[in-house]
Amino acid sequence: MKPLKIIRDNPNSDFRRPFDPGSVLPKNRAFIVDLQAKLSAIAELSPEIKAEVASLMMTGSDKQRNEIASARLQKINLNILEDLDGLDFFELVTLVHNEIPQLILERDQRWRASQIGMHGGAPFDSFHNLDTLAQFVPYILKSDIATYPIMSPIIGRFDEVADRVNNRVSYDWDRKMDTDLFELMDANYEGTFANTSEIYDLDSRIQNFPTGNLIDTTATPGVNLDMFKSIFQHFENMGKNGPKVRTIWIPSGELSNLWSMGSVVSGFSGGAVQPGQEISQDLRNQILTRGVIGNLFGYSFQLRTSNIADASYVRVSTDRPFGILFQKPEFDRVKRYSEDELEARNGIQNHEGIQISKVVVPIVPSPWKLNSLKVQIH
Numbered sequence: 001m002k003p004l005k006i007i008r009d010n011p012n013s014d015f016r017r018p019f020d021p022g023s024v025l026p027k028n029r030a031f032i033v034d035l036q037a038k039l040s041a042i043a044e045l046s047p048e049i050k051a052e053v054a055s056l057m058m059t060g061s062d063k064q065r066n067e068i069a070s071a072r073l074q075k076i077n078l079n080i081l082e083d084l085d086g087l088d089f090f091e092l093v094t095l096v097h098n099e100i101p102q103l104i105l106e107r108d109q110r111w112r113a114s115q116i117g118m119h120g121g122a123p124f125d126s127f128h129n130l131d132t133l134a135q136f137v138p139y140i141l142k143s144d145i146a147t148y149p150i151m152s153p154i155i156g157r158f159d160e161v162a163d164r165v166n167n168r169v170s171y172d173w174d175r176k177m178d179t180d181l182f183e184l185m186d187a188n189y190e191g192t193f194a195n196t197s198e199i200y201d202l203d204s205r206i207q208n209f210p211t212g213n214l215i216d217t218t219a220t221p222g223v224n225l226d227m228f229k230s231i232f233q234h235f236e237n238m239g240k241n242g243p244k245v246r247t248i249w250i251p252s253g254e255l256s257n258l259w260s261m262g263s264v265v266s267g268f269s270g271g272a273v274q275p276g277q278e279i280s281q282d283l284r285n286q287i288l289t290r291g292v293i294g295n296l297f298g299y300s301f302q303l304r305t306s307n308i309a310d311a312s313y314v315r316v317s318t319d320r321p322f323g324i325l326f327q328k329p330e331f332d333r334v335k336r337y338s339e340d341e342l343e344a345r346n347g348i349q350n351h352e353g354i355q356i357s358k359v360v361v362p363i364v365p366s367p368w369k370l371n372s373l374k375v376q377i378h
Contacts, residue, residue, distance in 0.1 A: 016079065016167055022247075022302050024087040025321055031092060032081050039078060072166055073334050076356055079170035085306075086181030088247055089372055090362055091321035094329060101136040101326035101361050103128070112198045112366040114188055116180050123187040138326060138361040141180075143172040145337055147353040169334075169356045181362055185315075185322060188364045189214040189374040198366040208237045213369050216376045223254040223314065227377060231316055232299050234373055243318035243371045245301050250314050252305040254377070258293060314375040322372040323364040331359040 019036070021029050081087065095101065105111055111128045118139045128134040146168035191214045193199055202209055215234060220226040228248075235245055293303055309315070337353035 016083065019082040023085075023304070024081075025089075025091055025317075026319065027321075028081070028087045028092050031094075032078070035078050035081065039074060072162065072354065073332055073356070076166050076170050076334065077329065077332065077358075079166055080173055080177075080358075083170065084174050085178050086325065086362075088249075088304075088317045089185060089315075089322040090181055090325040091323070093324050093326050095326060096328075096330060099328075101138055101363070103134045103136075103363075103365060105130055105132050105134060109201060110198055112195065113363050114184060114366075115361060115363040116184050119176055119180060123184045136326070136361050136363055138328060138359045140357050140359055141173065141176055142357040143169040143176070143355055145353040145355045146172070147337075147342060147348065147351045150339060150350050150352055165354055169354060173356055173358065177360070181323070181325070184362055184364055185372065186374075188322075188369050189372075190369075191216070193369070195366070199369055200367065206239070210234055210237055210370070213372060214374045214376070218376055218378060221378050223250050223257045223377060227314065227375060228293075228296055231314075231373060231375060232297055235318070238370065243320045245299055245316055246319050247302045247304055247317040248314060249304050249306055249309060249316070251309045251311045252307040253311055254314075255305055258303075312376060312378040314377055316373040316375070318371050320368070320371040322368055323362055325360060325362045328359040333357055 019032065021033070024032065081092070093101075103111070103113065105128055109130060111130075111134075112125050113128060113134060113136070114123050114125050115136055116123055116139075117137065119141050126134070146165045148165050190212045192212045196211070200209075215230055217227045217230050231245060231248065235242055294300060333356070335355045335357070337355070339350065339352050342348045342351050342353055
């Protein structure tokens, strides 16, 4: 019998930082905050109930043990949403009952929609004419199996083992979902849009509107003032009603380049300062004292670093979504693996395990491509 795959994760996957409301789209933030409030309203279990639950984890029937495992679901889902990087770019849409992932097209143009049909699959496009209803087929995404020693509930460490396992399965599910989301995003960045008519139909008076959502700043490589100027100019070209920069994601190895910006000095020509070569003293102090930038050229934004991002690119999210992540939480489930199952399949003794599965489908509608930017810096 084929052994079950046991999670092999980041050594810090058990650790979770508090949720940063600025790390997700505003609409997603409201959904997460509401879910947090609902969970916090649930009374803490008394010591007596905790002791009973710990006992049932060991001595209860299979049905009781499975119910305990399923009770984790709401907390795991909150962990997932708080830590899913893709929610900075994808709007979360929750479906209930027999609702189907769909787009209602009421535009005078044809749309293209990119999606992933299964985890790890290549993105593919579908085409939809105006005034139509486009439907999408969701897929099931499962975490790996997180195991825990049955000795923990035996000695009463129910809270600790519960939080640890919840963190592991949510971390692993996020890792897989983010892989799909960023793969889908990368397939929708274009230096020059191949089919502009599926994205926008411009007023003839508009000038300098972007013709793509992938720009190249390798002439002055790395993270520097020229890169920031290019980003802000790109979105300014969309006019006052266009998307606004919210988060700039940079590879973690580029952070030191920000610090060097603090040492830029002005040049002189005939005794006069050349303003184009100067950054303000306030900005210089901000970089040197805080190590990050949160306001530049009059724009406020959040700077995020990533040690798993492609070192050659920077991504920019805005106040508008780049895509949609449909989910059907009614079909979410937590599966429990008994001590006997893990011992028979993996040779691991005195352990049980859990695994989460969720029903999702991410898509990128073609007009939404304008709501994000990818910058090649090397």
